[in-house]
Amino acid sequence: MSTSSAAPVEAQKDSVMQVEETAPVQADAGAQKGEGGEATTTAPGVIPEGFIVHTESSTSILFAAPPSTSTSGPAPVFLNPVQEYNRDLSVVAIRTWGEVRQREKRERWEEGLRKKWAKKRARDAKGDGEKGAKKRKAESGEKEAVVEAKEGEAEKTSESAAPAEPQEEKLPPPPTYKFTLLEALSATGLRAIRxxxxxxxxxxxxxxxxxxxxxxxxxxxxxxxxxSPAGHSSLPSVPLSIPLSSLKPGPPYGLSKSDIDEALYGKVRVNEGDACVFMYQHRDEEKRFDCVDLDPYGSAVPFLDAAVNATADGGLMCITCTDMGVLAGHNYPEKSYTHYGGVCINAEYSHEVALRLVLNALSSTASRYGRYIEPQLSLSIDFYVRLFVRVRTGPKEVKAVPSKTALVYYCHSCQTPHFQHLGRVTEKVNPKNGQSNAMYHVPSGPPEEIEKGGRCGECGGKMHIAGPMWAAPIHNRDFVKEMLEHVESNSGDFKTSDRIKGMLRVALAEVEAPLYFSPAKIASYFHAICPPITTFASALLNAGYTVSRSHAMAGSIKTNAPRSFVHDIVREWIKEHPVAMKNVKEGSPAKVLLAKEQRHTVSLTPHPNVSSALLDNVKLVRYQMNPQENWGPAKAAVRGAPQK
Known part of the structure; x- marks a missing residue:
């Protein structure tokens, strides 16, 4: 939402942006009216009096300039420049999804065309056979003899020269499948215009x-x-005397529906109204949008139900949530539950938990309508989370949602996590036809690692519960790989391309096992000197476990190893780097961890693949550096524009 000087109202979205003030150029021409009677610039690139320009990538937008006598600071415009990374990343993700969708639709189109041709050949063959049989039965005498003679000659010819194999019909040029997109909370329109x-x-x-x-x-x-809508100028083949509203696709002008619509309404169409109401009005299948982008100020939860209903089958949902104090904090567990249907975690891996809480909220919303989600890319970035998720319809997949959802038991002292899935799926093969059928069961619990009395099996600390949350993979590796290839081949299109490539590489290499840890935090539980991250990773690789970094936290490790093995790495390290026991209190969790016997054989020998596993052999911008002063989440929009 915006607060231009033309119509000061209470703003409800986005943040105050520090706009670089430039000398506004006065427009020579007057202003024309939009559909709602609002004044708009008459010509592209002409800056009206009293406005300044902010440019990002291919797009420049106008803001009301603050008066020189104003003491209220910069213009209250609703855009955070730091979010350029968010917008660049979204362009890459939607481009990639559009290409994937194009391939999927063309494959279905080719398959349908081949089936149609096969049915036609079968009908033709059947019709010709019946027709020939009736003809031969009706004919007799000399006419039949002539036919037989000709057939005999044909048979002799075929013996000397075998006929060529029937060639398959050549596919015509495939159609181009374009998609529609809704930016439900558009504010200045920068994202939609980009x-x-x-x-x-x-x-x-x-x-x-x-x-x-x-x-x-x-x-x-x-x-x-x-x-703006170009009208007849975008359709030079159409005479000016013919109203565009009367045009229909096809002859005589060879226009498509999208050509006519773009001439009438433009490529960016504007709607003033409540986002949820507008999306519910598009819940019918033929009215749904192929892509829905939600970038609110704060939580996207109030819009999820309507957005799921307004997204086409196989469509993409792009979701931003900036309320990380709720999602990744520990002061508002009740708010986390009421917003997202799951309790947050007070632990170092809370930023990945934030992603999983949002995914669970989206998954549970979709499942009510017989739909399910496929996370393509889920990132914890700066002060917000950004998710790209495909939405599909399928009752069978909805049944598997409980098995992808879990509670998390975690230790208050050593933060050891244990997942308790809410469902269990087994496959049963039918011996008669060999088909595999899914069987859905109630899971057993609590996790075996938890001792009686609800105590941690590692340090004896008190166990807490968080969730439910999404417990399945949060990225689609193939999708992330295509995104990375796209941004590498189009780096010049994005100012933040280096950071996009770095984060995508880390996400692509991430182990699918949930949650992460930092070696420094693990060592602190033992009061030990922290081993280098390469030592930790080598020990895990030497034992046959997988290792990667996590995009959500610098210096972190993701692995499929149990936490008991991770603790044994520290115990092995302590043999050469002893702990000062005078600093360890009796009965403390550190005392319990140090007294516990080592259960695994650990080798701290440097592993030859440790550099590639941690991406140390690749020059990357993995994590965000402060791009400017006060770069975090800004305050909500203020009321109206500065007054002269």
Whole structure:
């Protein structure tokens, strides 16, 4: 939402951005009216009086300039420049999904066409056989003899020269499948305009906002970027005397429906209204959007139900949540539960838990409507989480949702986690036909590692419960790989491409086992000197476990090894780097951990593949450096524009 000087209203979204002030250029021409009567710039690139420009990638947008006499600071515009990374990443993800979707649809189109041809050949063969039989039965005498003679000659010819194999029909050029996109909370329209300019397969994007002033800003920025409906000028083959509204796809002008719609409505269409109401109005299958982007100020939970209903089968949902104090904190477990249906965790791996809580909220929402989710990329970034998830319809997959959902028991002292899945799936093979059938069961619990009395089996600490949360993989490796290939071949399109490549490489290499740990934190539980991260990783690799970094925390390790083995690495390290026992109190968790017998054979010998496992052999920008002063989440929008 926006608060331009034209229509000051209470703003409800996004953050205050420090805009670099430039001398505004006065527009020579007057202003034209939008659909709602708002003033918009008459010509692309012309800066109206009283406005300044902010440019990002392919798009420039206008903001009301603060008066020189104002003491209220910068203009209250609703955009955080640090979020350029979010927008760049979204363009890469949606481009990649659009190409994947294009391949899927073309494969189905080719398969359907081949089946159609096969049925036609079968019908033709059957028709010709019946027709020939009736003809031969009706004919007699000399006519039949002539036919037989000709057939005999044909048989002799076939013996000397075998006929060529029937060639398969050549496929015609495949159609191009464009997609529709909804930015439900558009504010200034920057993201929607970037999508219109930077997504080749986009048919159109709808920029929606509840605020009338935001809608005025969006229309102004659309015109400023030259994306207003072009009318007849975009369809030179159509005479000016013919109304565009009367045109239909196909002859005589050879236009597609998208060509006509773009000429009439433009590539960026604006809607003023409540985001949930608008999405519920598009819940019918033929009205759904192929992609829905939710980037609210705070939590996206209030919009999830409507967004799931408005997303087409196989479509993409892009979700941002900035309420990390709730998702990854420990002060608001009750708010975490009421918002996301799961309790947060007070542990070092809370940022990955935040991702899993949002995914669980989305999964449980989708399953109510017989739909399920496929996470493509789930990232914890700076002060927010950003998820890219495909939504599909399938009753069988919905039945498996409990097995992908879990509670987490974790120790208050040593943070050892144990997952308690809420469902169990087994496969049963039918001996008659060999088909495999899924069987769904109630799981047993609690986890065996928890001692009686609800105590940690590692240090004897008190166990806490968190969740339920998503317990299945949070990335699609094939999708992430395609994203990485795309950004590597188009680095010049994105200012933040180095960081995108770094984070995608880390996400691609991540072990699918949930949660992570930091060697420094593990060593602190023993009051021990911290082993180097390469020593920790080598010990895990030497034992045959998988190892990777986590994108969510610098200096962290993800592994499929049990926490008992991780603790034994520290015990092995302590043999050469003893702990000062005078600092260890009697009865403390550290005392219990140190007294416990080592259960695994641990080798701290450097492993030859440790550098590649930790991506130390690749030059990457893995984690965010502070891009500017006060770069975190900004305050919510203020009321109105500065007054002169």
């Amino acid at each position: 999508y219109a300019k930077e997504l080749p397969l986009l048919r159109y994007v709808v920029a929606n906002d509840l605020s009338a002033s935001a809608v005025a800003d969006i229309r102004r920025n659309i015109a400023f970027n030259g994306l």
